[in-house]
Amino acid sequence: MQRYELAGADAVRAMQELVQRTWSPRSRLHVGDVAWERAVNSGRRGDTWRTAFWEDGGQVVAWGWAEPDHLSLVVDPGRAEVAGDVINWFQDLHPDGACSVLEDETQLVDALEKAGYQADDEAPFFTHHRIELSDLGTPVVPDGFMLRHAKPDEVQKRAAAHRAAWSDLGPSKVTDEDMAAVMSTWPYESELDWVVEAPNGEFAATALIWHDKVHGIGLVEPVGCAPAYRRQGLAAAVNLAALHALRDAGAKAAMVCPRGDDAYPTARALYQSIGFRPGARSKLYVRR
Known part of the structure; x- marks a missing residue:
């Protein structure tokens, strides 16, 4: 397993490739989410971001985007164990951060709860x-x-x-x-x-x-x-x-x-x- 960081257009395409390869109706993110959020905000906020990728056998199996104290992540459902690695990477950067997932992404919910995160039921939420x-x-x-x-x-x-x-x-x-x-x-x-x-x-x-x-x-x-x-x-x-x-x-x-x-x-x-x-x-x- 290899971990590395990317920025700019290279990061966007690598993020989108994993999103598209693993997308299902149970996914929180669509390739358009990545395109819009990264493009419209990069000029003003991009210097505060860090984006890490986990690659195995030449294939990206997970990524995490810290922006800066909020984590977005996508993990190949077939490699659910890597979610813990992404969360640990984020915690090293921001011990008191937050992360949004879709309620159907049960493998990510399990990993967050295992790492000590709790659902904030009073926070605003989005409905697909x-x-x-x-x-x-x-x-x-x-x-x-x-x-x-x-x-x-x-x-x-x-x-x-x-x-x-x-x-x-x-x-x-x-x-x-x-x-x-x-x-x-x-x-x-x-x-x-x-x-x-x-x-x-x-x-x-x-x-x-x-x-x-x-x-x-x-x-x-x-x-x-x-x-x-x-x-x-x-x-x-x-x-x-x-x-x-x-x-x-x-x-x-x-x-x-x-x-x-x-x-x-x-x-x-x-x-x-x-x-x-x-x-x-x-x-x-x-x-x-």
Whole structure:
């Protein structure tokens, strides 16, 4: 067994390769989760990250991402014993850190509890939702608005739309450079990055889907609608348009992971209104 650390684009692809090879409906992470989180945050936070890989026989069987006092990890289900090695590595860095897993990832839950972590039942959590693409509703927008996918040369408009949608609780830190990194990270496809264009040319709402073509499932991450354009059905419409494009690209299903706790119900209600159905939830484990 060999352990080593990587950074930058090499780390992202190595992380995604293991996620894709081991993905199932019981997995917390999709290749799109890795793409979005690493790309959109790397310019501002990447220097605080450490990412370690465990390789056996030339194949990566586990990785851990410390960012910095929270652990994300993926472990090949056939090598569940390596989860303890990942957790020990993280504990050496952050003895009092935390880790989120899906409740269905029982091998990771067992490893965390063995290492002294306890579930924080009061912490916010996320619920995996799934929709089959065989029977989608029809997206509808008001007169003067237009549904279309973003273009590769619209980085600045795309970044501005994200900032407008995600600045309710404080200014969004996503820069044009951050969005450029997202749009250049595999498996981003502009044909699956949908927008509602307002009559004045602004992007009023957006929905990005990451397509795992091996498993035929897309991840919706993120979705947003600028406050000035809300309550017109634009978020639902842009989601449905992106899902239709995903189906046309050959996918069979899509997933999305909104907050599941009652402190933030709006996104969950939106997705369920267009046909997503809830499944397993995430749980935060802490070691004090």
